[in-house]
Amino acid sequence: MSATPLIRGRWGYASITDKIADIVLHRPTHWMWAAGLIVTLMMSVFFFGAMGYLFTVGVGIWGVNIPVAWGFAIGNFVWWIGIGHAGTFISAFLLLLRQKWRNSINRFAEAMTLFAAGIAGLWPILHLGRPWFAYWLVPYPSVMNYWPQWRSPLVWDFFAISTYLIVSLLFWYVGLVPDLATLRDRATTRAKQMVYGFFALGWRGEARHWARYETAYLLLAGLAAPLVISVHSIVSLDFALGNTPGYHSTIFPPYFVAGALYSGFAMVLTLAIPMRHFFGLEDFITKRHLDNAAKIMLATGLIVAYGYIAEVFTAFYSQDEYEIAMTLNRFFGPYAFVYWGVIACNVVIPQVLWFRGVRRNVLALFALSLVIQLGMWSERFMIVVSSLSRDFLPSSWGLFVPTFWDVSMLVASIGFFFFLFLCFIRVLPAITIFEMRELKHEELEGKEP
Amino acid sequence: MNAPLWRDASAGPGRAAGAFDGVADRISQWDGSGEAGAGAFALTRRDFLKLSAAAAALATAGCRGPVEEIVPYVSPRTAAPGVPQFFATAMTLGGAGTGVLVESNMGRPTKIEGNPAHPASLGSAGMYEQAAILELWDPDRSKGITLRGQPATRIALETALFERMEKLGPAHGAGLRILMRYSSSPTLAAQVQALLRRFPAARVHTWEPLHRDHSLAGARLAFGRAAEPVYRFGNADVVVAFDRDFVGEGPGHLRHARDFMDRRRRRESAPPNRLYAFECTPTLAGAIADHREPLAPGALSHALVQLAAALQGGSADHPLVAAAAADLLSHRGGCVIVAGESMPPEAHALVHRLNGQLGGVGQAVEYIEPVQGDIDCTRSLQALASDMEAGTVDTLLILGGNPVYDAAGDVPFRELLARVPLSVHHALRPCETSAACTWHVPQTHFLEHWSDTRAFDGTASIVQPVVAPLYDGISPHEMVAMLLAPIGGTPRDWVRAQWLGASIDAAGEERWRAMLREGVVPDSAARTLQLRARDIDFAPPDTAKAWSLVFRPDQSLHDGEFANNAWLQEIPRTHSKLVWDNAAYLSPASARSLGVESGDRIEIESGHARLVAPVWILPGQPDDTITLALGNGRTRAGRVGNGVGFDAYPLRTAASPWSRTGANVRKVTGEHVFATTQNHAEMDGRDPVRRLNVPEAEGLREKPLEDEPPPETLYPEWKYDSYRWAMVVDLTSCIGCNACTIACQAENNIPTVGKEEVRRGREMHWIRVDRYYEGSHGKPRTHFQPVPCMQCENAPCEVVCPVGATVHDSEGINVQIYNRCVGTRFCSNNCPYKVRRFNFLHYTRRDGEPPLDARNPQVTLRMRGIMEKCNYCLQRITRARIETEREGRRIRDGEVVTACQAACPTLAITFGDLSDSRSAVSQAKRSPLDYTLLRELNTRPRTSYHAKVLNPNPDVLPPGSGGG
């Protein structure tokens, strides 16, 4: 493992605390942050306006049809939920694996997870023909004596995603409590003191509290780890359990999870790189962090690539005429450009990550993270749309053409995501302060690996 | 049964209230009309009840029952509010009547089906008959009399006409002209005679755009008198068709299809019949033919001449003609040659002679008086035109029809009308012609008036109204009566008198009731004429080199009168699968030579007329011919039909109504966007349609098509302890006519979605007819396959629905619970047959959708965001179940008939209960030809198919002949 320290430069408990807390408490608003906030706010407003229009007119405003009954909405859903995986993965897995470098990135990664997963959760509802009845997926004793249909992967989705959201929120909040206490004690105005104080729940860092706290946190991590895997596996079952050629495949769960982390870590970089720059956090989020994230991207990317190969292989190995036709259709059909785009963005280009120079080149990583996210979105589109467009009976084949609303709502949802994130970094400490102190402590103890 | 019927039929004013009760949550008290309220309830969610303005107008108009007694079709049920009743009547199209049964719910006609007792129907109904219900409810119908576009009163009209008649009286009516369409109504004929007796100098003209001048002229050539052939395809082992789509169009086509397919299905007794089709534009007859040869119009005549020669013992250099000749000769007495209207009169004469020579006459073909009379429309219209030109026409009464739009291109009818001082247009809807006339008089729909009509074989039917005129319509008989000296009685009396004389005796009354009840006048079929065709020599001109244009009626719009009918507009044309459009059909080769693709535009110039039309490449179209469908491009059809497609009439001349040679064609810039319901035409080796030839079919007796047991499953078999509904579709019998699709649309309140939505792939038909090509693009073999829901026992759609909105019921039907559906569309993704339809938008609120009153009250109207699909006409099953349960017995085989099954002219669809091993469907399932679609997926469909069996001549191997 590299020798570069996880905290660069000469920092003490106090200075770490002040540095991070002041971003929230004292730092004057930067014009770029303000500009970003306004732009993304406008996009968010459009997003909700579009929803209103969608609800009044119907999903017909999108390009969906028969046979392609699922379009952007489901693709976006899968993509967002994928992005929403990195945070909890970082917090949970890396904690269990004693990866100390997680401490400086887990807080904002978890926030990212929450926002992404939240937005992801919107899409299936927007996608419904009658969204106002979405609550029928919730089991409750109704006057109809009728229940959800438990064999449907969509019901599993509902449970998986809501569980994931709740657990991630708990995990994130529990992690926040000591830092909220810090902000409470450093708050300058009464209001801030009250607000932070309220959410800090009167935390006072007593030894027994810390002991129980760490146990609970570890348990949460232990629970969240399988949860992360389960969520995208279940999402993948929406497809794998279908009989459509291009859906019906056992490779989906692992390959979806890998893809999720792939895009998730890409998003972490997309967020971390500008943040560390604008808020001068280079000493906490060091190149070593970026390097590690890049390595994980490389690894998950290779798993995804394996998934692509395996799909093609099984198609021809199985000699199933429908699978073969589907594969050829992906290669040369009307949506071939998407497929090759996916291969380029997710498989070919990311191979540059083998080079240390690239992994430590901030700009290169940033660009790459965007490429990968584009690639992963295209992959979702490829799976959802091109598979449906040509299934069993040639007579029912058809194409999907996105409409203005398809595209604009996707873009707007991205804007909404960044809006939430921009708010977050000015309201809560984007880096776990107490864990940084702990890290410093261990460093002093010479325990730092 | 007077009182109850009368009550039931007259449950009207209440009904209007009823429809609104839905909103106001009140019910009206008039007998049964409360049910209408309940109907409106059951029928729709509350928000559906906010009717479109037009529909509201209708609802307020309400439907009073006709004032006279009308007699329902023999119905197993006792009349009660909420129980539909059936009335027999007849629809006239192109002068020939087809018997129909009209389902009436609380006095509101909601569906039209065939009348089993009627020779032209035998229980089946075509697209036009069924879609006529939408014509009745069309909000664009004329709402009142207009004088130069301004509302006028009936009094005003009557006075105007009366004065006119007074004025014309001295001149014996010189200057009075009536322009009619083909009519086979004895009553109307009698009225016209009376009129001519009063005004000897008056003239009656006839114009039917899809006239039968050629065949009538041919008969005159052959027999020296007009006659019409009546075919008995049941007696024909070999049929040779020259551009004659005898199963798809023209008087009696339903009957022809039935006879032909009955004969073909009877494989056991006799060898199946064989059909040779020499035709230009691909038609249904061509699709079911064992051998089809695409030929340009000129070449067709030559082929016929060759055939004649070959039959004379000469030789034919066209191999298929030779084969056909040989086949005909070896089946003397059991064969027939049929020729289409597009063939020249000489060709018809020649065919008559050949049929006589082959002994077909008396067997497969008989001759009768033309039911619409001996009329030459072309001459008749030209005569009228020249008189209008000369200004000798003073008063012109146009009884139906739309000559301004559909007169031949070289008859400038609009301009000529301007020279007529008083012109009265009497039609269902305001149209191009009414705009050019002084008066427009709303006509009653045939469901609103009394009349009579004759079928293709002369059988007469009484047309009885099942609902009082929705608007102040005037029936044709009343219209003519206005010109006559005032006579007593009502149209009903006139019609009755026509058939029973003035006598009101009990016997007569009983006969009258029987006529109305059965829908046919007993033994009224025309007696056959004994005719011998004389020799005529037919030397067709050399086939033209340049492009030849072919004019055909639009498969959905007929001559254009159905242009405002959304159901018909959205029915895919059988071969091109185009909707809401017509196109210039080109063969692939011709398209290549012109350098055009489907969607490109070409300019066609012929004579003085020129036209720009979008191209659609149609496999099976002969090279160097362009087929143009008439009936599109209406400008004053109504909200639905305006500006759909292009108008081809201007290119058509009186002299050459069906084809023209020597047209100039060039590609012009611009793209046209077509909407088609099927994007991929080949089967890609997946063989959804299994084909075999007779010998192979015989072989199946030992080894059925599907002899291995169904694939293994991990799950225990689900036990079905009561009825097990199932369906079999026989692909041999299916002629691809779309009757099932319309029937389903009418029965199940299926909305239309419009061109743009179809283009997006959002059509709603529950049963679609897939069309596949096989073999070369130039001369493909065409296969049709109706695809409803397969009602899989292991339904993939059900497993993925998160809210259990689609589940199996205990009788094995895969039901869709609309009020539970949230619209995830997962079920559609998981349906390998893609038979599920989704309301992406609020289609039932579209403009042009029928009003609530026209809907089937037994079926929920679906709002947006809901999935829907075929459910084996659940409402019909339920009705039967409730009735039989009340009687404490099981449903008998054949007691439940699905809408598609009822409509099918060839009985291709069998439906019934599998738990009864003697039921028709159980027997069908045991046939060696039975197979299920995508069996390897182990969805265990309840709907299965019988492979398509063809009977090609072993001596010829046509391109792309079938092979399982």
Place this chain on the structure above:
Amino acid sequence: MAQVFSPRAVLLLKLAGIAFVVALAVALVTIYKYFQGPGTLAEAPEQPIPFSHKHHVGDDGIDCRYCHDSVEKSSFAGIPSTHTCMSCHSQLFTDAKMLEPVRRSMATGQPLHWTRVHALPDFVYFDHSIHVAKGVGCIECHGHVDRMPLVRRVASLQMEWCLECHRDPEPHRRKASLVFVMQPTSVVRAAGGLPDTNIVSTRRLTDCSTCHR
């Protein structure tokens, strides 16, 4: 360092918390109530004529079918025509103020507009005839109309209510000939009025397609 929260602040927060919980509970109950539909013992709605079933059925003992004449033949029980009313009231109470609307209706031919008491959801297909045929007494769903001066709804008409009987019809059925007897089914059954018809399959009764299509 000073305390962030004064005792008062803490107290307020606690109260707010309690208030929130209570509010939530109330909200849930209200929603549940809402979906229960209007109370099953709802007030009888206003009618154009205060027609008393109590009088006609209870006192005069007129058979249900006299007015609701299609109840055995059709999905719809039938609302009596003005003629039906007048068949008696052309002799009785001919000048009663109360019956003015009936006479007017008779004169003008304009139907009376009653207010629907038993309104099923739009997507439910209910058929009176089969229920009557299978021995489900009127009283089962409509209650003691013979004791109602003005008819009101006694059942929720919710799906759960329908299912209750469809899942186990036996206790709700009686001899077909006794359907119109205004006695509780239990009493009728005890008096030997056990059903003489049979239910083919109760599974069928709980099929979605039995009521929805």
Place this chain on the structure above:
Amino acid sequence: MSAIYGLMAEFASADKLVEAARRAREAGHEWVEAYSPFPIEGIAEAVGFPGSRVPLATLIGGLAGGAGGFFLQWYAAVIDYPLNIGGRPTNSWPAFVPVTFEMTVLFAALSAVVAMFVANGLPKLRHPVFNAPEFEHSTRNRFFLCLRADAPRFEEKQARHFLERLESMKVFEVPL
């Protein structure tokens, strides 16, 4: 003098705090509380923390959630409204697994967090230690040891004397 919550000593480093806590316990002081800006290894033992029962709560929560989840599905699909879904058995238990799993995780996580807060007596917005001067540094860079006055055998003078002998930066009273 008014009643106090306890006596508090302030330290500059974690090790000193641990050391102090240990010594305090050895010196027979009970109810020793140690406050630190981050979790310190060994401090819990030093102040004599017996160990938490949060894991047990989590286990129970998880099991309950899982069992409840499965029962809900089984009851709804088999008992309450059995339906023929695509010809599958009403008790399609393999299809019930995902929801069961999610419910297990959900309830385990919830009970872990709830148990932790409850055991810690949180939320508690007001607490005497917040009265201690400079206590705000306990969330920054200072470490505090508190001997509670209400402990049995607490004797203020002796306690103050003890604390002053530790290498603390300062010793002060925590007023109630």
